[in-house]
Structures are given as C-alpha cells and as structure tokens.
Amino acid sequence: MTVEDLKELAEQEQERQRQFTHRIFYCSAAGCASCGSSGVRNALLKALKEKGIEKEVSAVGTGCMGLCGEGPLVRIAPDGTMYQHVDEAVAQKIVDRHILNGEKVSENLVDTSSPFFSSQFKIVLENCGSIDSENINEYIAAEGYASLAKVVTEMAPGEVIDEIRKSGLRGRGGAGYPTGLKWGIVRKAASEQKYVVCNADEGDPGAFMDRSVLEGDPHRVLEGMAIAGYSVGANQGYIYVRAEYPLAIERLRLAIKHAEKQGLLGNRIFESGFNFRIDLRIGAGAFVCGEETALIRSIEGKRGRPRPRPPYPAERGLWGSPTLINNVETFANIAPIIRRGSAWFAGIGTPKSAGTKVFALAGKIRNTGLIEVPMGIPLRRIIFDIGGGTPEGTEFKAAQTGGPSGGCIPTEHLDLPVDYESLTTVGSFMGSGGLIVMDSTSKMVEVAKYFMDFCVDESCGKCIPCRVGTVQLYNLLDKISRGEGTVDDLALLQELGTMVKETSLCGLGQGAPNPIFSTLRFFRQEYESLLRPVEGFVASPNAQKTTTNA
Amino acid sequence: MAILTLTIDGEQVSGKDDESILEIARQHGIHIPTLCYIDGLAAVGSCRLCLVEIEGSPKLAPACTTKPQEGMVVRTATERLQRHRRMIVELLASEGNHQCAVCVVNNHCELQNLAYDVGLTYVRFPYLFPKKTLDASHKDFIIDRNRCVLCTRCLRVCYEVEGAHVWDVAGRGINCEIISGLNQPWGDSDTCTSCGKCVLVCPTGALIEKGEAVAEMEKKTDFLRFIVTARKKKEWINMDSDEE
Structure with missing residues (x-):
C-alpha cells in the first residue's frame, strides 16, 4: 500500500457511502448489545428488505454513542436524528415513518441539542458511533491511517516525538506523565529490540472508556501504536486487554487482521523500511496487571506482580528491552494530533492539561454514559449539564474520580476545573476516567x-x-x-x-x-x-x- | 563501574554504583532491618522494612533495590521510618499464626528478632487466625504455612541457586500461599532435590527439619554466600568468618 492507494481507498469508500440516501447507525457496543441491539439490527435489516430499499439505505453497526443509560440507540445520517430505547417494533417504525415518510418517531426521539451533546468535545470518540468499527475502509474514509502515512513517509522519528511533546498530551491512564517525554526516553534507550505496549487492562469499578474506544474505533489505537513504534524504534506492539472484554478483543483481532491484509501493519509499511506488528495478550482480569511492571510480567507469561521502579519500563521493560507503555486513550489521541497539528491540540483544554478527557459517567446520575469533554471544564458542568444531575428527589453529594485509588469531590468543590493538577489539590486524581456520582442517599463510610x-x-x-x-x-x-x-x-x-x-x-x-x-x-x-x-478507663x-x- | 560518595545518616560513605544502598550501609556498619532480603539472592523489595528516605524524593525507597547516586543523602532511621517498620511487623504478627512458645526456631527466629529490633511490644490489630496447612510429606522436612511470612526466600533460593524451582506462590492478596510443585504435597514433588537450602534460608519456623523439638533448630544462612561467591568469583570464602 502506498499513500496514493490509501487516498484512493478513502475516496472509493466515501463514494460508496454517498450512494445511500440514509445510513442507519445502530450502537453495537457492549452497553447497547446487552439491552438488545442485535435484535434491532435484525429488525432493521428485515424492514429494509421488506420495503425493498436495502440498496439505498444501509444499517451500520457502530461503537458507543454515549447515552448508554437510554439504549439501544440508533442514529440516522445524514440528518443526525437519534432514537433511544429502540426495540424491534421501534426499528420497524423508524424505517416506515422516518426513512420512507420523512416523519420522525417522536416517542423515541433524543434531544440532540441538549447539553449532553452540545457540551462535549470529541477527539478520541470522533468516530465512535459514526463508523462501522469492523470495516477498515470506513476508518480509512474518515482520514484513518493518513497520519501513519504522513509520519512514515514525511517525518523523522524525532520530529514526531517533538510534535507529540509540543501538543502537551499527557498519559490518559491516570498519572498524566507527558507522553512526548516518555516517547523520547524510549527512543534514546540503546537497544536492538524495543516494544510498544497498549495498556487496555481497564479495571476501575464503573469505568468503560477504553472498552468503548476499542469496540467503537479499534483502528485508531492500532494507528497510534504504529506511529509510536516508528517514533521510538520498535517493531513489535502488544495490546494487553482483559478477558472480560470479549467484544473489544473480537474487534481488535479483526482490525489487526484487516490492517495486516492492507499492509498497514506488518513489513515495509507504506513501502518504507518500517516494520511493525501488533499482537494481543489477554489478561485474566487481575486489577494489578494494569500496573505497568505487573503488566509486563503478565505479558511475559509470568505471575502478574509488580516490581520496584526504577528501572522504569522505558529502560527495562518486556524481556529486559526498553518498552513504551501507554493507555488506550493516549494512543487514540495520536493520529488526530499528527493530522491536525500540535498547536491545534495544545489549544484545547488548559495550558497544563491539553486536549480532552473521556469519562464514564455512572452512579446516581440521570444520563449514564460515555462522554468526552475538554480538560478544565468545571465538574459542575459535567454533572449537571451533561449528566443531567442526580435522580429526582435527591441531592448531589460527591463525585468519585480515579477509581479505588482516587477520591471524592464534594459539593463545595463543584466548580473545580477538571484537569490533572486541580483534582490533586482536593485529594483526588484524574485516573483513567471513571466518574461515579453519589447522592444524598450514599453513605460515605460504606463508599470507603x-x-x-x-x-x-x-x-x-x-x-x-x-x-x-x-x-x-x-x-x-x-x-x-x-x-x-x-x-x-x-x-x-x-x-x-x-x-x-x-x-x-x-x-x-x-x-x-x-x-x-x-x-x-x-x-x-x-x-x-x-x-x-x-x-x-x-x-x-x-x-x-x-x-x-x- | 564507578565509586560514588553519598551520605547515609549523616555519615559520608562510599560505594560502587552497582551496589544497593542496603549493601553500602551494611559495609559501613549502618543497620537497616530487612526480612525478604538475603545476601546472595535477587532483591525483590517486597517486605518494605528497608525503606529509607532519600533527600529530594517524595517517596520512600527500598534500600535493597535502590542504587546509589553521587551526593545522595539517605536517612535510614527517622521517626517516621521506625513507626512504619514497627507497623509492618505488627501487621505480620496479626497475619499468621505465630506462636513462638511452641516453635522449633524459638529464640533463633528472624521474625522474633525483628519484633525486638523494631520495638513491637503489642499488636493493635485483630489477629486474623488464618486456616493454613502443614505439609510433612517430605522425608526430611516440614512446611508449616501458619508461620510463613511470604518473603519468598525459599522460592528464590530454589530457583536461583538450586535451579529446581519447586516453590512458587499461589493465590492472591491475603490468600497467598507458598506451594510446592503443581500445588501437590512436597513429598510428591518430582523436582525437589532434598537439598534443604529453602529450610536454611527460611527466616521463621515455616520450613524446618524433621525431628527438632521446640527452640532446637538454628538456621544457617552463611552457606548461601559461600556458594554464590564460589560461582560468581570462583573463590572459596572462609565459612567460619564471623562477618554479620
């Protein structure tokens, strides 16, 4: 595959998509799948076939659309109408009324002008819910692998790292270590063999950000890893994903297979001297294996136990070789940064915490789901504008961030900007993005x-x-x-x-x-x-x- | 290899850059309590007793796995460190079934000495009284998991020095246990060579020889230094020397 081939493929796919008068996206990620989205798919396909419009209208399984608590969700392109609580009967109505008569199915309509949608800013989740995650061409049509092409054919590894450094991207796994700095350390480490590892061992209670990205847009993570591999001088990547995420694993397997078939992973990528392979390693679900040194041991086939650092994995990682470990969301940010430039990314969020953060909203909140917001947004806006506040008749008490290593943020700190430093000042920390809301019925000793x-x-x-x-x-x-x-x-x-x-x-x-x-x-x-x-006494x-x- | 100068507890000391802070401290007669560490085996930094304060670092560092740096200022016995050490031994005391009065290593026990060393005079936590097993299936030795502190010295000496890897850890967290072979009775293990190294390095009465009565058994760990030095440097050290 050459850069021209990639462009051609993207155009072909865009052309194919333009053939359809409507595209019906149904969420096929784990949240909606668990409340019956496969039935919705069957009903949609059946209805389209019955009406004889399966050539003009396509039904596309996508990743998470965000409003998980109201699933299964369906969105119609090009008009952007979204439906909630869709079952087989509603699917039939959508085809009959919306597609054929242009009349919206008002009883299941989602208000897409609500703050839940308008307050979000999507980079990591830009494709989630709008592309078929099992079709590599749809990712390519959405400018996918263009960043990898640019990096491999036009940029020196040092330039890529510089670009990431200037973007201000920090590790999304929780600690917020500057990503460019980490890449630079691994690049500098002298070794014949280096590795890139994607930490997809998301284990915080109530957190499902990484799962959603892997299910909804797996190629984005592969592309980020390949760019990292090129930059640090690694030819092998591993994705360490927990066995509790079967759908993410299935889609990753498929994505790797498709990328290899297209020559986007493997030997001589874009006809350069750069080789990069990615393999999956399935974790058995131990939370501690998300700790990088335990994760390394687990990939090596040993018991997942941490060891003292230093030496850090950037120096001595997998099988003793320098290893770059980043989280799923960190890798998912790489391609957009290369595509749109570090200045664009650095302009989003706050000076010290650039970009966006994906949160999984859970607990005592009206809009349970997956959201992406610019860094520095006040917590109040996340909970009351996007989340819709606590259920009727209860009052907000605290929000827990950072999972079991984090802390709670009470009402008096609701105006705190959500960024790495501010959260630490109140004794919590960013963590990977689980956000659990507690209301007046929650007992804090029980929470602890x-x-x-x-x-x-x-x-x-x-x-x-x-x-x-x-x-x-x-x-x-x-x-x-x-x-x-x-x-x-x-x-x-x-x-x-x-x-x-x-x-x-x-x-x-x-x-x-x-x-x-x-x-x-x-x-x-x-x-x-x-x-x-x-x-x-x-x-x-x-x-x-x-x-x-x- | 470079020689570095650093300060430990206000004293200027020198050491090699491939030595640990613990080794350098011991060479200069500075005592830091340890449990999982044993001269001759890979340091794992798991007991956390040898944690020291390093000036300029917000985190405590295990002396056994931390390498020195030029000009480093190390403190090994601050009030905070002593309090933490006492509490670590306190936690150990609450975790196992440690009944000194009926133990074959009574008065020769590293855990017991450690308790004296850190000044543990009472235990504030409820004893957990775990249900642990005793395995006497081996012809010469016994493992009594009630007295195990999970230092993994047995595991490491068997793997690193004897090359048999009979021992490993099973389970997680508070349910961790040392097991032999594929979690089979020790006597049925195909890999055990009955060399007894694990018994000698065990700091407590968890691994013992058969036929010893209460307080009769003394552990000897000198042999390890002898073997390791012989292998690495091809020299025989005097086993009777009374160093350490």
Whole structure:
C-alpha cells in the first residue's frame, strides 16, 4: 500500500457511502448489545428488505454513542436524528415513518441539542458511533491511517516525538506523565529490540472508556501504536486487554487482521523500511496487571506482580528491552494530533492539561454514559449539564474520580476545573476516567468500605503493607460502619492508612487508602457519628495521641 | 563501574554504583532491618522494612533495590521510618499464626528478632487466625504455612541457586500461599532435590527439619554466600568468618 492507494481507498469508500440516501447507525457496543441491539439490527435489516430499499439505505453497526443509560440507540445520517430505547417494533417504525415518510418517531426521539451533546468535545470518540468499527475502509474514509502515512513517509522519528511533546498530551491512564517525554526516553534507550505496549487492562469499578474506544474505533489505537513504534524504534506492539472484554478483543483481532491484509501493519509499511506488528495478550482480569511492571510480567507469561521502579519500563521493560507503555486513550489521541497539528491540540483544554478527557459517567446520575469533554471544564458542568444531575428527589453529594485509588469531590468543590493538577489539590486524581456520582442517599463510610473491599480482593500479596494492611483497613472500616468503632479505631485507621500509602510497593497499595482519606476530609462527621463512646478507663497507648490529634 | 560518595545518616560513605544502598550501609556498619532480603539472592523489595528516605524524593525507597547516586543523602532511621517498620511487623504478627512458645526456631527466629529490633511490644490489630496447612510429606522436612511470612526466600533460593524451582506462590492478596510443585504435597514433588537450602534460608519456623523439638533448630544462612561467591568469583570464602 502506498499513500496514493490509501487516498484512493478513502475516496472509493466515501463514494460508496454517498450512494445511500440514509445510513442507519445502530450502537453495537457492549452497553447497547446487552439491552438488545442485535435484535434491532435484525429488525432493521428485515424492514429494509421488506420495503425493498436495502440498496439505498444501509444499517451500520457502530461503537458507543454515549447515552448508554437510554439504549439501544440508533442514529440516522445524514440528518443526525437519534432514537433511544429502540426495540424491534421501534426499528420497524423508524424505517416506515422516518426513512420512507420523512416523519420522525417522536416517542423515541433524543434531544440532540441538549447539553449532553452540545457540551462535549470529541477527539478520541470522533468516530465512535459514526463508523462501522469492523470495516477498515470506513476508518480509512474518515482520514484513518493518513497520519501513519504522513509520519512514515514525511517525518523523522524525532520530529514526531517533538510534535507529540509540543501538543502537551499527557498519559490518559491516570498519572498524566507527558507522553512526548516518555516517547523520547524510549527512543534514546540503546537497544536492538524495543516494544510498544497498549495498556487496555481497564479495571476501575464503573469505568468503560477504553472498552468503548476499542469496540467503537479499534483502528485508531492500532494507528497510534504504529506511529509510536516508528517514533521510538520498535517493531513489535502488544495490546494487553482483559478477558472480560470479549467484544473489544473480537474487534481488535479483526482490525489487526484487516490492517495486516492492507499492509498497514506488518513489513515495509507504506513501502518504507518500517516494520511493525501488533499482537494481543489477554489478561485474566487481575486489577494489578494494569500496573505497568505487573503488566509486563503478565505479558511475559509470568505471575502478574509488580516490581520496584526504577528501572522504569522505558529502560527495562518486556524481556529486559526498553518498552513504551501507554493507555488506550493516549494512543487514540495520536493520529488526530499528527493530522491536525500540535498547536491545534495544545489549544484545547488548559495550558497544563491539553486536549480532552473521556469519562464514564455512572452512579446516581440521570444520563449514564460515555462522554468526552475538554480538560478544565468545571465538574459542575459535567454533572449537571451533561449528566443531567442526580435522580429526582435527591441531592448531589460527591463525585468519585480515579477509581479505588482516587477520591471524592464534594459539593463545595463543584466548580473545580477538571484537569490533572486541580483534582490533586482536593485529594483526588484524574485516573483513567471513571466518574461515579453519589447522592444524598450514599453513605460515605460504606463508599470507603466498598473501595477497600475491592483493594483487598485485588492486592497481589507481594508486599506486606498492601497484603495485610488493606485487610486490616477493611476490618477497621467494617467495625466503624457497624457502630462498634471507637475514637481509637478512627485514629488507627488514619495511622495505618498513612503507612499503607507511604510504604506499599506499587500504585495499587499506595492509592488504596485514598478513598478513606478523601471521605474523612470532607465527610468526617459521618465517621464520627458512627463511633461508640469509650467507656471507663482507656488503656490503649493510642489514647494520648488521639486526644491531641482530634 | 564507578565509586560514588553519598551520605547515609549523616555519615559520608562510599560505594560502587552497582551496589544497593542496603549493601553500602551494611559495609559501613549502618543497620537497616530487612526480612525478604538475603545476601546472595535477587532483591525483590517486597517486605518494605528497608525503606529509607532519600533527600529530594517524595517517596520512600527500598534500600535493597535502590542504587546509589553521587551526593545522595539517605536517612535510614527517622521517626517516621521506625513507626512504619514497627507497623509492618505488627501487621505480620496479626497475619499468621505465630506462636513462638511452641516453635522449633524459638529464640533463633528472624521474625522474633525483628519484633525486638523494631520495638513491637503489642499488636493493635485483630489477629486474623488464618486456616493454613502443614505439609510433612517430605522425608526430611516440614512446611508449616501458619508461620510463613511470604518473603519468598525459599522460592528464590530454589530457583536461583538450586535451579529446581519447586516453590512458587499461589493465590492472591491475603490468600497467598507458598506451594510446592503443581500445588501437590512436597513429598510428591518430582523436582525437589532434598537439598534443604529453602529450610536454611527460611527466616521463621515455616520450613524446618524433621525431628527438632521446640527452640532446637538454628538456621544457617552463611552457606548461601559461600556458594554464590564460589560461582560468581570462583573463590572459596572462609565459612567460619564471623562477618554479620
């Protein structure tokens, strides 16, 4: 494949799509698939065939359209009408009324002018919901692989890295390490063999951003990885994806196969000397395997346990070779940056946190779903404009970001801009993008207990603070939540939490006490109201300390 | 290889750039408590007892896996570190079924010494009393998982020095356990050479010789330094030397 071939392919596909008077997109991602979108597809195909218009109107399975709580979703092109709660009967109505008579099916209509849509800004999800994720030509028609072509044929690896650095893109896995800097380190590492790894081991409770990208636009991730491979000097990539994402795995397999067939992966890409292959590695679902050193060991076929850093994977990674590890969403940002330039990307979001962030909105919120917003947007707008606020009759209490290593953000900080630095100032952190909303019915001690239970379950058991510390933290939380804890237990909870945070080997243990500290910071009275008064003589050696600290 | 100068606990010391901070500290008589670390085996940094403060770094670093840098300022015994160490041993005490009075290594136990060392006089956490198994199927040795602290010394000595890899870890988190072979009785393991190295490096009474009564067994770890030095440097060191 040459650059000209790619352009021709894109034009052919655009021409093919123009043949249709209407294109009916139905969401075939996991959320809508679980509430019956395959039935919708069958009903659409049947209806089109019955009316004899299957040549003029096509039904296309796409990735996530965002409003997951109202699925299955269907969108009609070119007019952009969207329908919710579509079942087989509604599908029939859409064909009969909308397609044939130009009359909208008002009872299932989604208001696409609502803030849920208008407040979003899509880069990563630009194709999600508007292309057939199983058809490489549709991705190519949407300017897909043009960035890879440009990079391989026109740019030196150093120039690519410079472009990424100037864009201000930071790691979307949570920690926000500057992506260009990381690429530069791997490029500089002296080694015959280097690797590029895509971390798709998304495991935070309530998070489904990476899954949605992989299901809706897998080629975008492959393209980002190939560009990374070219830039750092790697010829092999791995996508580490968890087994709980069967649809994402299936689509990735298909995408790799199609890309190889077109010569977009493999040897001599765009007839250059650049070779790059991508293989899948399926994780068994251990949360700790999202930690990069554990992930590396898991790919190597060993037990997924972290090791102390340094050395960082950029220096010593897979099988001892320098390895670039980025998250799905980070790779998904690469092609648009190359295509539209670093200045364009740097202009979105805030000076320190450029671009957008995808969030999975879940919990006590009206519009559950997948959203993409510019960095720096106030939390209030995400929750009340896009999310539509909490369900009727309840009040917003807090939003949890950063999953089990993150923290909650209460009402008084609703105007906080959502970017890497601001979230840290209130004791939370960006994380991979799970955003769980809690309302007045949520009990914060229970929230902390829930996340600690998760960490107890997911601790690998290698280091003592995390292995035993999380269990004892859970025991203390349980005791307090049952109304049996005393002021000493609360002090011990904080002391142990500090110790687990400061001494654990990897991010899982270091972050595990964060939900406790965060809920204590903003909702201390909920803990204190559950404490049992200490009766009689206090013999605990903690007594002195507690009274002075409290 | 380069020689570097650094400061540990206010003392100027020198070390090679391929040594760990722990090794350099020990050469200069600075004591840092350890449990999973043993001279001669790969350091894994899992017990977190040897964590030290490094000036300019917000995070604590395990001395056993951290390499020195020129001008580095290291503190090994601040109040915070001592508090953390005491709590780590406290957690260990609550995790297993450690009954010193009826243990064959009583008074010769690294865990016990560690508890004295860090000043652990009471345990504030509820004992977890896990249900653990004891395997006496091997003709010479016993593994009593009640006393295991999961330091993985047995695993590493078997894999790195004996080359048999009989031991490994099964399970996750608090349910982790050392298993032999494919989780079969030790006596049925095809790979075990009965060399006994695991028993000698085990810091507690989890791996013991048969036929020893309470407080009778003393572990000897010197042999490891002897073998490793002989293999790496082709020289025989004097086993009777009383270093460390």
